Amino acid sequence: DAKTTQPPSMDCAEGRAANLPCNHSTISGNEYVYWYRQIHSQGPQYIIHGLKNNETNEMASLIITEDRKSSTLILPHATLRDTAVYYCIVRAVREGGSEKLVFGKGMKLTVNP
Amino acid sequence: DGGITQSPKYLFRKEGQNVTLSCEQNLNHDAMYWYRQDPGQGLRLIYYSQIVNDFQKGDIAEGYSVSREKKESFPLTVTSAQKNPTAFYLCASSPRARFTGNTIYFGEGSWLTVV
Numbered sequence: 001d002a003k004t005t006q007p008p009s010m011d012c013a014e015g016r017a018a019n020l021p022c023n024h025s026t027i028s029g030n031e032y033v034y035w036y037r038q039i040h041s042q043g044p045q046y047i048i049h050g051l052k053n054n055e056t057n058e059m060a061s062l063i064i065t066e067d068r069k070s071s072t073l074i075l076p077h078a079t080l081r082d083t084a085v086y087y088c089i090v091r092a093v094r095e096g097g098s099e100k101l102v103f104g105k106g107m108k109l110t111v112n113p
Numbered sequence: 114d115g116g117i118t119q120s121p122k123y124l125f126r127k128e129g130q131n132v133t134l135s136c137e138q139n140l141n142h143d144a145m146y147w148y149r150q151d152p153g154q155g156l157r158l159i160y161y162s163q164i165v166n167d168f169q170k171g172d173i174a175e176g177y178s179v180s181r182e183k184k185e186s187f188p189l190t191v192t193s194a195q196k197n198p199t200a201f202y203l204c205a206s207s208p209r210a211r212f213t214g215n216t217i218y219f220g221e222g223s224w225l226t227v228v
Contacts, residue, residue, distance in 0.1 A: 034216075041201050043117075043219030044156070071219065092166075101217055103148075103155035 007108040022088030117220035136204030145187035
């Protein structure tokens, strides 16, 4: 499974854009990049995913470099409720076509007032 | 509302006892998963199931068992063989197991404490 590397933590001021980096230098051509976040003692929440092109939804934007070795999750206007652990994940496909998500330790984003 | 329901939220177990965590989904998803999370750590896959009556071991299956008799249900039993069962357990499901790019959704989790 391709592994991802994220900084352990990051701070952001409320109302500013939060840019969360992720390195996935061993990603394969058919593997997607997923982002989830987890607020303490809750289940992870899906944010966004992409393969090659940049993606945007109501929560965030995902920017994937042309070589696909890194990506950035952008929260355009961070709020206090965006404080959470953010996981950057590369989707692995196992034999038989089954799939799993491989989670690392993620990155703690703290949004400050 | 559609979603994934885990129960109980909190569970205490005496050493040597088996316990079963419930996971039900009404999303009509094919695949279901169980993950374990220890404090300050990421999620680790215990078992997953692509279809009814079929399931595969994940990375840390020892000491756990599952069943998938119905599409909407995927209970996890933590047996006495699990040496360190105290953890946060998360159930998840996804719509199509064989199509890369589909999304996995999670329940709210169950806390298991061995006393």
